[in-house]
Amino acid sequence: MPRPSHRGKILAEGLKVVHERGFAGASVRDIVQAAGVPQGSFTNHFASKEAFGLEVLELYFANTRDILRDTLRNDALPPLKRLGDYIDWSISRLCVNQTRNGCLLGNFALEASDHSDAIRHRVVEIFAELQQSFEYCLASAAKAGELPADFDCNDVAGFIVASLQGSILLAKAQRSPQPVVRFKHLLFSKILR
Known part of the structure; x- marks a missing residue:
């Protein structure tokens, strides 16, 4: 047996x-x-702790993919609402542990990238996939007339990934979701016009 x-x-x-x-x-x-x-x-x-780390990343991102499908890539909802819902989900996930844990992807980018090229490459690929989901959502918003037709969806999607990760990092350090809340407010009031 x-x-x-x-x-x-x-x-x-x-x-x-x-x-x-x-x-x-x-x-x-x-x-x-x-x-x-x-x-x-x-x-x-x-085979190694690195191999385990790569699988942990996959498990974590599999859960995130479900949220991407339900928010940013959910064509049944208005595009900018999807974007807001994704950021709200990020805030609620942060608050589970009083923002102590941050985002595992950002944590791995900061901590493991210097020690493992395999982990670094995978984190870069995951961030690229996140950016594609933001770009898809923004392009849908432009197509629906929620954003100008010539809106630079790719650059803004990259900005969102970087800014959201940065605000999550600050939230972790400050033990407050306020940096992410501020990011969402500025994104919707100043950039997505």
């Missing part, structure tokens, strides 16, 4: 540990303790 796999449990609980403590701050021992599995289970399922 084969032994049960602890892979999913290690990933789910490991994601929480890494998001709370950071990639470098989360030891393999911390991860397996949180999952309630023997330490050998980690090496049975992951």
Whole structure:
């Protein structure tokens, strides 16, 4: 009889540990303790902590993709409402832990990019996918007449990704969602006109 796999449990609980403590701050021992599995289970399922980190990124972004589908890429809703809904979701996710954890993507970009090219490349790809979703939403807004027809959707989408990540980083440091709230206000009152 084969032994049960602890892979999913290690990933789910490991994601929480890494998001709370950071990639470098989360030891393999911390991860397996949180999952309630023997330490050998980690090496049975992951060739390295870097390989585990890449899978944690995928798990985290899979959840984000669901939100992208329901907000930025949801053609049943007015485009600028979708954009506002995505930012509101970002604020509510931040507030779950009093903004202490920030965004795992931004955390990995800051912390792991210097130590792992594989993680750095994957984070860049994920940010590009986020930018494409913002661009899709903005292009829909231009097509619907919510924005000027010649609106620079690509540049503004890049600005949104960078500014949202920056405001989330500040929110984490300040232990307040206010920087993201301010970003949303300025985005809608000054840029998306």
